[in-house]
Amino acid sequence: MFNQALIQHLESFIPLKENEKALFEDKFVSRLVKRKEKILTAGEVCKQYTFIVKGCFRMYGVDDKGFEHNIQFAAENDWIADISSFYTQKTSQLNIEALEASELLQIKQQDLFFLFTNVPKLNRIFKVMIEHKYIELQNRVLQNFSSTAEQRYLGFLEQYPHLSNRLPNTQIASYLGITPEFLSKVRKNIQSKA
């Protein structure tokens, strides 16, 4: 029995025929990962495109001083991959790590390309998906520019209410580009206003 979460997600874009669903069943591989387990490590090539059935991940880079910087989070019914490395097949500068014990479905590059050829409507779906990802990333750039740490934190709470009470503050701080200590100060300051 194939996982309904993925099919439902894809059909939220365009309905699929039974034989198309069967092709997916064939190519996606189910996998369980533990908390803190990495599904991509910097220096490797990103060979899998991952759909998250259950759980939560972060994608992060490490700077020259050894500090980690979260670029994005992803949870249920979302996709995660280093798109740059996946499409260019060059080594990735990024890591993808489970923040909770998670369940996922993965497809290899060559199998995804097979599906692009044999299920043409998948091109449209993935074009729209990457457009969404692009827009999300652009909003992130915009938000980073235009705000103090407090404004960015409030923006984050608004944009990711389902994640904000699920992620440790230390991970949120890393996403916002500030230290956990300063986030603590910011939170205190917000509370004293309310």
Next chain:
Amino acid sequence: MFNQALIQHLESFIPLKENEKALFEDKFVSRLVKRKEKILTAGEVCKQYTFIVKGCFRMYGVDDKGFEHNIQFAAENDWIADISSFYTQKTSQLNIEALEASELLQIKQQDLFFLFTNVPKLNRIFKVMIEHKYIELQNRVLQNFSSTAEQRYLGFLEQYPHLSNRLPNTQIASYLGITPEFLSKVRKNIQSKA
């Protein structure tokens, strides 16, 4: 006679047939703009996808204190649009302004969608194009995280050598997220090292 720059650019992805080229000729509109002229103003919907034949543009947002923040530059043989607004047809938060007197080719959303339908390979071209844009933006996010202003400036010089000696420092500062005064300090500091 149709503009060769656009055709050459598109054919760098996939060769086109004569009748396909004719369709482009029909749908793209040539336009000249002066320095400082805006081709998109925040609050409007981005209705045109723009190919730059000659000249140079910046895309920027304005924060709540009235400060401008450059998100990207684009010059000859590159495309510029607020992809978010263009695809969603919601009002844009961004402005696109000519930094030099420029020559461009524009296509309206409905005409581009017409071409997507009638020249199917254009879907592939635009999928790859947006993948490139996504990768560029992700690199920008990564670079912003991982560096001091000096490192980011050096990274900018490396990544955009053709633009760095063409743009006023004040625009570069806005891209890097620092003040022109501080960029001046950074430049001085770099020189005294060399």
Next chain:
DNA sequence: ATCTACCCTTAACCTAGATTAAGAAATCAG
């Protein structure tokens, strides 16, 4: 060719956020 608007730099002072340290609270794995 020249006037005007923009651009670059310097310097003195100021603030948001980093760093370090350390204790209390929460969460995870066995």
Next chain:
DNA sequence: CTGATTTCTTAATCTAGGTTAAGGGTAGAT
């Protein structure tokens, strides 16, 4: 259930980069 690890917070001190102001240089429009 319990010890081990992670997480959250506070506070003192420090620094990268912002702000303001002002002079000189450069490039665009007419």
